[in-house]
Amino acid sequence: MRPSHILLIILLFFFFVDTSLFIHSQQLKEELRSDEKIQKIAVAGLGLTDLCVATEARYTRHPAVSDPMAPFMDHPGALEHFPTGSFWAVKANKETR
Amino acid sequence: MAMIPKGLEKQFNILDFSLSSLWRRKLKNLGIMLVFALVIFLLGSFQMLTGALSNSAESVLENTPEITIQKMSAGRQEAIPLAYKEKLRSLYGIRAIIPRVWGYYFDGSNLANYTIMALESDSMPSGNKLNLTLSHGHFPKTTEPDTAVIGRSVHDILGLGERRIFSLFKPDLSLKSFEMVGLFDQGTDLLTNDLIIMNLADARELFAIPETMVTDLCVYVANPVEIETIAKKIAALLPDTRVLTKSQIQKTYQVVFSWRSGFASICLLTALIAFAILAWDKASGLSPDERREIGILKILGWETADILAVRFWESTLVSTFAFIIGCTAAYIHVAFFDASLLKPVMIGWSVIHPSFKLLPSVTLADLMLIFSFSVMPYLGATVIPAWRCSTVPPDSAIR
Numbered sequence: 340m341r342p343s344h345i346l347l348i349i350l351l352f353f354f355f356v357d358t359s360l361f362i363h364s365q366q367l368k369e370e371l372r373s374d375e376k377i378q379k380i381a382v383a384g385l386g387l388t389d390l391c392v393a394t395e396a397r398y399t400r401h402p403a404v405s406d407p408m409a410p411f412m413d414h415p416g417a418l419e420h421f422p423t424g425s426f427w428a429v430k431a432n433k434e435t436r
Numbered sequence: 437m438a439m440i441p442k443g444l445e446k447q448f449n450i451l452d453f454s455l456s457s458l459w460r461r462k463l464k465n466l467g468i469m470l471v472f473a474l475v476i477f478l479l480g481s482f483q484m485l486t487g488a489l490s491n492s493a494e495s496v497l498e499n500t501p502e503i504t505i506q507k508m509s510a511g512r513q514e515a516i517p518l519a520y521k522e523k524l525r526s527l528y529g530i531r532a533i534i535p536r537v538w539g540y541y542f543d544g545s546n547l548a549n550y551t552i553m554a555l556e557s558d559s560m561p562s563g564n565k566l567n568l569t570l571s572h573g574h575f576p577k578t579t580e581p582d583t584a585v586i587g588r589s590v591h592d593i594l595g596l597g598e599r600r601i602f603s604l605f606k607p608d609l610s611l612k613s614f615e616m617v618g619l620f621d622q623g624t625d626l627l628t629n630d631l632i633i634m635n636l637a638d639a640r641e642l643f644a645i646p647e648t649m650v651t652d653l654c655v656y657v658a659n660p661v662e663i664e665t666i667a668k669k670i671a672a673l674l675p676d677t678r679v680l681t682k683s684q685i686q687k688t689y690q691v692v693f694s695w696r697s698g699f700a701s702i703c704l705l706t707a708l709i710a711f712a713i714l715a716w717d718k719a720s721g722l723s724p725d726e727r728r729e730i731g732i733l734k735i736l737g738w739e740t741a742d743i744l745a746v747r748f749w750e751s752t753l754v755s756t757f758a759f760i761i762g763c764t765a766a767y768i769h770v771a772f773f774d775a776s777l778l779k780p781v782m783i784g785w786s787v788i789h790p791s792f793k794l795l796p797s798v799t800l801a802d803l804m805l806i807f808s809f810s811v812m813p814y815l816g817a818t819v820i821p822a823w824r825c826s827t828v829p830p831d832s833a834i835r
Binding site: 341343364370373384386399408422 | 448451452455456459489492493495496497498499500501504506511512513534536540548549550551553555557560561562563565566568569587620621623624625626627628629630631633652654678680684685688689691692693694697698699700702753760761764767768771780781782783784785786787788790793795796798
């Protein structure tokens with residue numbers, strides 16, 4: 340067997356794996372669509388503004404309604420110290436105070 | 437093989453030669469490919485996870501309040517007087533103003549932060565359908581004091597099991613008991629995991645907020661086109677408030693996960709430094725063995741173009757396989773393992789661990805970005821020194 344034939348077999352394997360993953364993504368999309376309907380009701384009915392991802396600090400639990408200065412408000416000269424602060428970028432919304 | 441055109445046959449032979457050459461130095465090449473795949477996996481996982489969260493936020497948060505009014509004092513948000521609602525009556529175009537009391541409750545025994553919220557949900561859009569968001573039970577009615585609906589993680593952390601009664605501390609450290617009358621559905625976890633919903637009166641008592649105050653006001657306008665105009669009028673009428681519009685809230689999640697966040701910058705810089713080291717190593721010249729191999733090939737009659745083709749194939753195979761393995765692993769990591777390697781950084785010290793059910797975001801633009809950051813520099817870094825070496829006279833290369 341030529342080396343290029345082995346390469347072809349490996350490529351076909353990855354093609355098969357990635358096609359399966361693509362089919363999985365389409366199925367997951369359908370599943371999530373039904374969740375989305377009730378999520379939209381929760382957002383509208385409760386006036387929610389944020390996703391519940393990180394609950395350790397108010398500015399990562401509710402970044403949309405927190406001040407950009409909130410991470411530094413613990414005391415004068417305070418530094419932001421929550422681990423999630425490194426994952427979430429400060430919103431560049433200059434219109435809010 | 438007789439049916440294959442001659443040019444293609446030549447490329448197949450060069451490909452075979454390249455594969456044999458890669459296999460001869462398999463330890464080194466597999467090592468490079470794996471490190472390369474790892475860097476791509478990290479970049480890909482970050483991009484797929486944050487893309488998934490941004491997409492969820494974009495589709496779900498389209499019904500967020502049109503205008504939210506918060507009172508500011510000394511640069512901090514504080515409770516807003518209910519009397520402000522009366523001041524807004526003079527503004528034409530406002531459909532409804534709904535006061536809300538909400539805040540955070542730190543559960544010292546479990547070290548968890550809950551979000552407590554209270555409002556007259558019947559006045560909210562889709563307020564009559566809210567019971568659909570529960571797996572069982574109903575939302576607290578105004579006639580039912582001391583009742584609450586809780587998120588699934590709150591239920592687990594409080595260890596309620598079959599019990600329905602739980603207690604929270606008021607600011608004076610006296611206990612206030614609640615009866616759980618509903619539990620949020622699993623499908624809403626991404627929004628409601630840490631929520632405790634109760635009556636306005638109960639929330640006021642729990643947070644010791646006077647009757648005349650609320651946390652913020654949600655404003656709905658008659659004509660959605662006028663949201664920005666009405667927001668400006670509110671800001672002018674109530675200068676001590678911060679007025680947030682729906683579009684500002686929706687924009688947040690488009691920028692909050694970006695390459696500018698600290699963690700993402702570190703991932704990107706790590707990748708760039710890894711590629712810079714690799715490129716420097718490759719561009720600083722070939723090993724004496726590789727130079728000798730090129731010299732021998734030239735003596736055997738190989739042309740410069742053929743040698744370049746071999747190097748091109750080698751680099752393409754290593755980098756493309758690293759790209760495919762890295763991206764495939766990133767998808768599996770986010771879709772099947774809840775992005776377990778990135779999750780600790782994303783939730784930090786949070787005690788409430790949301791179980792994500794996210795669709796990894798795979799877009800052509802992201803794949804092209806990762807491709808151009810990884811495969812392209814590697815191709816350039818390996819083909820250029822090979823070209824420099826293959827133009828040297830063969831006798832000096834093998835000497």
